[in-house]
Amino acid sequence: MPELPEVELTRRKLLPLISGERITAFHSAWPRNIIGASRIAMARELPGRAIRSVERRGKVLLVDLSGAPARQFAVHLCMSGRLAVEPAGSVRSPWARAWWTLGNGTELRFIDPRKFGRIWYGDPARLLAHAYLSSLGPDARTIGREAFIRRVAGRRAGIKALLLRQDTIAGIGNILADESLWRARIHPRAIAASLSAKTLGRLHRALLATIAASLRAGGSSLRDWAGPDGARGGFREHHRVYGRAGSHCPRCRCVLKRMIVAGRGTTACSRCQRNR
Known part of the structure; x- marks a missing residue:
């Protein structure tokens, strides 16, 4: 999508x-x-x-x-x-x-x-x-750090499930969620209430960085999407974890694992993103 x-x-x-x-x-x-x-x-x-x-x-x-x-x-x-x-x-x-x-x-x-x-x-x-x-919740590209933390902190849901909810923060899908959680070293199944404000601030920075990187690369073209001019995006070549289960983590070289989180195929690093 x-x-x-x-x-x-x-x-x-x-x-x-x-x-x-x-x-x-x-x-x-x-x-x-x-x-x-x-x-x-x-x-x-x-x-x-x-x-x-x-x-x-x-x-x-x-x-x-x-x-x-x-x-x-x-x-x-x-x-x-x-x-x-x-x-x-x-x-x-x-x-x-x-x-x-x-x-x-x-x-x-x-x-x-x-x-x-x-x-x-x-x-x-x-x-x-x-x-x-x-x-629709606040837009993922413009939401500030404090507003982001308020939307997520204390919730008993898993962090990836929360990120995918458009009424929590609008615009995040499977790619942004997996890539941002990897950047922030957070396990996709981590309960939001267990994450400190410092950790959520790190996730906010990771989300903004992932969005910016995707925009610079022209977005992700997986199957059908292309721009109005027919140009396909190049961010797929820069995915760190999304769709790369079985390959090595770019950060620690551990093998990336695939799992189902919130009903969605999810890729994460079991070493960098430990579910504490």
């Missing part, structure tokens, strides 16, 4: 391609993924509106539109989704589930092989009041 770095990179690359462009048409080939409106309503209301901004909350992109009444749409890429900007006359991917035709002769295409992605549309206040969007 695309995580915070991949969604943030998508946002950054979309901005120069679609900002200020006027929507001339909207089509949906998979209306089940639309929340808050029908594809008929979107096809009726979207033409003539210009794209004013593209923002991000956790793993969700929010696109603000011109015109009255106020309207926004939001996109969650979920497991296999990506957004692409391609010439309107080009052949669409067979997995294109929705597309917005723009006045500059391109289309913003939501490509989602597994059909888990979501599109919200409607009045901005009502859209943000949706159960999922309204439940």
Whole structure:
């Protein structure tokens, strides 16, 4: 699943391609993924509106539109989704589930092989009041040290399970969790309440460093994700532990172990990340 770095990179690359462009048409080939409106309503209301901004909350992109009444749409890429900007006359991917035709002769295409992605549309206040969007915690890239510690300290849940909860901190997925916990030398099953403020501060620094490293490398392309321009990310080559079970820990050379934590495949070092 695309995580915070991949969604943030998508946002950054979309901005120069679609900002200020006027929507001339909207089509949906998979209306089940639309929340808050029908594809008929979107096809009726979207033409003539210009794209004013593209923002991000956790793993969700929010696109603000011109015109009255106020309207926004939001996109969650979920497991296999990506957004692409391609010439309107080009052949669409067979997995294109929705597309917005723009006045500059391109289309913003939501490509989602597994059909888990979501599109919200409607009045901005009502859209943000949706159960999922309204439940999102502080963003993982901008949360401060003290706020991070307050969100996690004293909780009886395992630390990785907490990190994966979007209502705790938004934007973290399996890659960020495994890589950050390795950097901070914390076992994924460690109970949050057992971790000192100093240790949680170290985890906060590790999380920010992992996000920054992923952004510099262009994100992680594992299966389906690529940027709007088709470029694939290079952070996979820099993973220290994620997906590397059976290889040696880059820090201590101990063999990395795979386990299931919070229902997710997890890789950790049994020496560097002891569960004390």
